Amino acid sequence: MSVNADLLESFKSEFLGKKKINTGSGGDNENAHTMDVTNTADYKIIEKIDDVYGRKGMNNPYFMPRSSGLSNKVTSRGKEFICYSGYNYLGLANDERVINSAKRSLDQYGTHAGAARMVGGEMEIHTELEQTLCDAFGFESCVTTVGGYMTNVATIGYLMGKCDLIIMDEYMHNSGVMGAVMADSRRIVFPHNDFDALEALLSENRKNYEKAMIVVEGAYSMDGDLADLPRLVELKEKHNCWLMVDEAHSFGVVGKSGRGLCEHWGVDVRKVDIVMGTLSKSFASCGGFLGGSDEMIRLLRFFAPGVLLYSTALPPASAAAANAAIKVMLEEPWRVENLQNNVRQFSLLARERGFDTGESGASAVVPVMLGDSMLAVHLMSDLQQVGIIAHAVMYPVVPENEARLRFFITSEHTQEDFIYTLDSLKRILANTTAYTGV
Numbered sequence: 001m002s003v004n005a006d007l008l009e010s011f012k013s014e015f016l017g018k019k020k021i022n023t024g025s026g027g028d029n030e031n032a033h034t035m036d037v038t039n040t041a042d043y044k045i046i047e048k049i050d051d052v053y054g055r056k057g058m059n060n061p062y063f064m065p066r067s068s069g070l071s072n073k074v075t076s077r078g079k080e081f082i083c084y085s086g087y088n089y090l091g092l093a094n095d096e097r098v099i100n101s102a103k104r105s106l107d108q109y110g111t112h113a114g115a116a117r118m119v120g121g122e123m124e125i126h127t128e129l130e131q132t133l134c135d136a137f138g139f140e141s142c143v144t145t146v147g148g149y150m151t152n153v154a155t156i157g158y159l160m161g162k163c164d165l166i167i168m169d170e171y172m173h174n175s176g177v178m179g180a181v182m183a184d185s186r187r188i189v190f191p192h193n194d195f196d197a198l199e200a201l202l203s204e205n206r207k208n209y210e211k212a213m214i215v216v217e218g219a220y221s222m223d224g225d226l227a228d229l230p231r232l233v234e235l236k237e238k239h240n241c242w243l244m245v246d247e248a249h250s251f252g253v254v255g256k257s258g259r260g261l262c263e264h265w266g267v268d269v270r271k272v273d274i275v276m277g278t279l280s281k282s283f284a285s286c287g288g289f290l291g292g293s294d295e296m297i298r299l300l301r302f303f304a305p306g307v308l309l310y311s312t313a314l315p316p317a318s319a320a321a322a323n324a325a326i327k328v329m330l331e332e333p334w335r336v337e338n339l340q341n342n343v344r345q346f347s348l349l350a351r352e353r354g355f356d357t358g359e360s361g362a363s364a365v366v367p368v369m370l371g372d373s374m375l376a377v378h379l380m381s382d383l384q385q386v387g388i389i390a391h392a393v394m395y396p397v398v399p400e401n402e403a404r405l406r407f408f409i410t411s412e413h414t415q416e417d418f419i420y421t422l423d424s425l426k427r428i429l430a431n432t433t434a435y436t437g438v
């Protein structure tokens with residue numbers, strides 16, 4: 001069954017199978033029905049979390065409103081927290097140069113992007129940002145978009161079609177999976193970072209399809225480990241595939257100067273057909289970008305649906321903030337160094353206290369593996385009560401036995417933050433009897 005058909009089936013059984021009669025104002029009406037979303041498995045998860053937090057007199061920890069800027073500390077509902085739930089990896093979101101760049105662009109352009117890039121939404125700040133990205137990362141060409149998630153969906157969905165093969169790591173971000181759904185190609189997943197398995201699958205299947213694309217993340221957003229780029233380049237050349245690498249969590253983080261996976265592995269960026277990145281992580285802004293050959297980027301600039309075609313451009317203030325942030329990153333290499341040292345230190349301190357941090361250590365994402373969604377939710381709430389924000393990642397985002405707390409480490413965190421956090425976590429866990437029967 002195709003991915004689309006799978007998705008349609010699960011949608012039907014989850015929602016359409018449970019449609020309920022809406023009595024409305026005129027009594028029972030067989031023809032008027034709404035879908036009762038409270039019966040869905042996902043809604044039950046929300047209610048379970050409400051319940052855990054409600055019993056502790058707390059608010060649901062998701063959508064916690066922040067009233068301060070974002071650094072290692074944040075303020076929410078009048079209380080200060082050490083925060084591990086922000087992507088501000090290099091601490092640039094509060095940098096004066098970044099803020100002033102956004103302010104100047106507001107003065108020059110106003111708040112609005114105008115329209116889609118090709119029909120009235122093109123601004124000089126877009127071109128300037130794309131040049132900055134090319135200079136920083138060595139792309140032949142680059143285009144920026146209005147969102148990272150939709151950049152993956154649109155690129156994969158547009159470039160690939162029914163007669164093609166998309167082969168992706170099993171841990172690929174949902175945006176890549178949805179790109180494959182849109183493409184309606186044959187989709188095969190290979191076991192996480194198992195390149196022998198990838199090779200075997202390519203040997204068996206590549207010949208049956210016209211185009212083929214290998215899709216991976218540079219640094220995995222749940223586990224914090226890296227893809228083996230030299231091996232991927234070897235395989236994509238041997239089997240005549242495109243290689244697309246999502247560097248959302250590796251730009252600004254991985255490589256000596258934060259230039260990402262290619263810098264880390266010493267691979268020429270032109271060996272990667274499509275590099276995808278976001279402006280929303282290290283670069284203190286919002287939006288996505290694509291790097292590749294002149295021709296590939298030209299094609300996507302015209303036709304990538306939902307991020308370039310049929311969609312309004314990146315707002316000028318966001319473009320200007322990212323433009324300044326990338327320049328500051330390059331001018332101040334100590335930020336990347338601090339971040340990488342902090343990751344090493346946090347991981348070491350965590351392991352010294354007996355926590356399982358999986359395969360992480362090479363990027364800013366460090367999980368503490370727990371293997372039980374409700375345990376993760378309880379620990380998240382107990383940490384919150386002692387002034388620490390670290391969010392639980394649970395089923396269905398990861399398999400139940402891989403539920404975890406996920407820590408985003410930044411260049412701004414201090415050793416004091418880490419020791420307080422990990423000692424608190426250890427103490428809470430030691431006092432935890434069984435969190436079952438919730």
Ligand SMILES: Cc1ncc(COP(=O)(O)O)c(C=O)c1O
Nearest residue numbers: 147148149173221246248278280
């Ligand atoms: C690996 C990966 N790719 C893409 C995205 C989407 O990026 P954005 O948040 O900029 O839409 C994310 C979001 O966190 C991500 O983790």
